[in-house]
Amino acid sequence: MTNTAFRRRGAVRILAASVGFATLIAVAGCSAEREGEGTTAAAEDCINADEAQASYAESWSSVADAFGLTDFEPVEEEVCEVDATVWEAEPKQDDTYRIAFAAQGPNNSWGVLSEEALEYHADELGVDVLYASANGDATTQVDNIEQLTSQDPDAMVVVPMGEGISGQVKAATDAGIPVVLCSGVLPDSAGATSTVTRQYDLLGSAYAEWIASQIGGEGKVAILSGLAGVPTAEYQKAAAEKTFAKYPGIEVVTTQYTEWSPTVAKTVAQNLIASYPDLDAIWSDSGYGSVGVIQAYQEAGKEVPPITGDAINDFIQAAEGTDVKYALSTFPPEMSSTCLDTAVDLLKGEPVLNKVYIDSPSFTNEDGAQYAREDCDGGLLVPSSAPEDLLVSLGICNA
């Protein structure tokens, strides 16, 4: 054997031994138990539990009343008050609070109004805003939150783009920055101080229950969700599927994605008409999608089956003067101003709930027409609680 070949074989042996040794060390250092199991911390006292819980139940009962649902119970959720003394603090710089805002970004009309409503309210409250846009992407938002944390703001408001930001939210709270989640949820392990949102479970299951009541608990239903893989769409869809599963007479014949676009939804609906001419109802999570559905059915000269969605101005106007039965609610972008209030209240030591569930208007075709705004853009979620001068300045409504 030559010296070179001998040296090469020796090197291979050393490498193999090293890899084996490293594997052994790695495996030996690992536990076979799942992390987080068997180490549950003692439950903390829930402050002011009854009052907090009542505010949560109210957001469900108002939708039940609006949709005429008799048997609509809230999903189990523990709502408590945050210990106000923990986060109370003077401004870290000068005499004005600096609130970091990890926003979705202006990639659609919802995102624009969410940001503008927060900025508008920040001016009213006299606080500074440190802004970062995720452009709808969770990976970008991971970077945004790390960068905003490094600027050491007094508090942070985050519109979560996905659960992938949980680690960064935890790091921010660990660094002493109270974090308010806005218009979305994260697992408890993220350690957010408070969450301000409209519940996905509430919307998804309320629409499904309304459909079940319309078709008498029996019939063929299509589910039109927004965007595959996006939590906002998937969680609502999951809640709807869970509700429909309670009714043995209801068959979900197809599940499609409309990308929250009237154009895509119209194509999807045209296929639905051809494939399922005897469809009894359509569960849709979006008013944009429902506009496309109405157009497709009207062009085909067919009656539009009962349909759901969020209350966009375009949909209400398209359904006006027709016999379309619908149930609508909203996921209002202007809830961002409540998120800002919550962050500032935390810093001022005011009482704040750990979960603030927004109660926004819900209605059916019986009283929907009154909410149409001909002076406003078709994409506006109505009725909007955003300040009228803000809507005008953004060009969403006419002066």
Add this chain to the structure above:
Amino acid sequence: MTATLAPSPAPAPSAGRTVRDWVATAVRRGAAVWVIVAVLIVVLSVMRGGAFWSTGNIAALLTSAVVLGLVALGQHTVILSGGIDLSVGSMVTITTLLTAVLIDGYPIRTFPVILGMLALGALLGTINGLLVTKLNMPPFIVTLGMLYLVSGAALWISSTPAGQVTSALTEFAFGKLGPIPLSFVVLALAIAIIWFLLNRTVWGKQVFAVGGDLHSARAAGISTNRVLIWVYVTSGLLAAVAGILLAARSSIGSPTAGDGLELSAITVVVIGGTSLLGGRGTLLGTMGGVALLSLITNSITLLQFPSTITDLIRGVIIIAAVAVFVAKRRR
């Protein structure tokens, strides 16, 4: 008497030509993009010096470059060889998702799952390479198909964020070596390895040769298929490393984690002066592209530009950089 004329001196190069030559050389060597990076750093230092140079911001800046940097290293190698890899983003997605779903909080699974993800990245790269070489299919089509296939598989595995990585992985993702994030150390190691492979090994020279002229390389006796397959394997492996680090950083897997990364990776490679036709380019340039893109994102937040013009600013800087450098390079 005959008059003799002194030989006339060579015409002195004009100042404009010298500058053009200098720029052309800088572009060729991948240094030009670093000039823009330096200018941007100076601007940020003047406008927001304290905030920009804070330890936290520098760590955030370096960390934000890691995933894109790893994917760009693979894309750089593929583009050098005359190909393109549109599937890198979806590979990052599936490895991120599977890392979290398969580990699911069990420390004992960490090491085998990491090995498995590296193997998966290499396997997907091998399939790309085999389809490009053995079936002679265009890389654009092969990797576009792989993008859809792998993205679809990720959504099929879970349409919502799922799984849980172990605290050891999360601690690694948030850990630092002095002021340097540990994940950035991984990127630095990867850069060193790829630089060595491309510039100090026979395979590296063959990658340049294959990218420059495939037929000549084949005529010169280079096993072009083997070279190309390894190029795609390298890209797949680097995407897998990026996916594992992304899962560690996010602590959970997402079925959309790597969306759009392929375009960002191609962008930084082109900004860095690498020819999309293959055979020409430097790692220095590509890493300059990564630094530029990360700095742009960082500066948009630091300087608090209005939300509606952030994409506009990003687009203008990218087009300006490519227009200046690619045009100069052509001369």
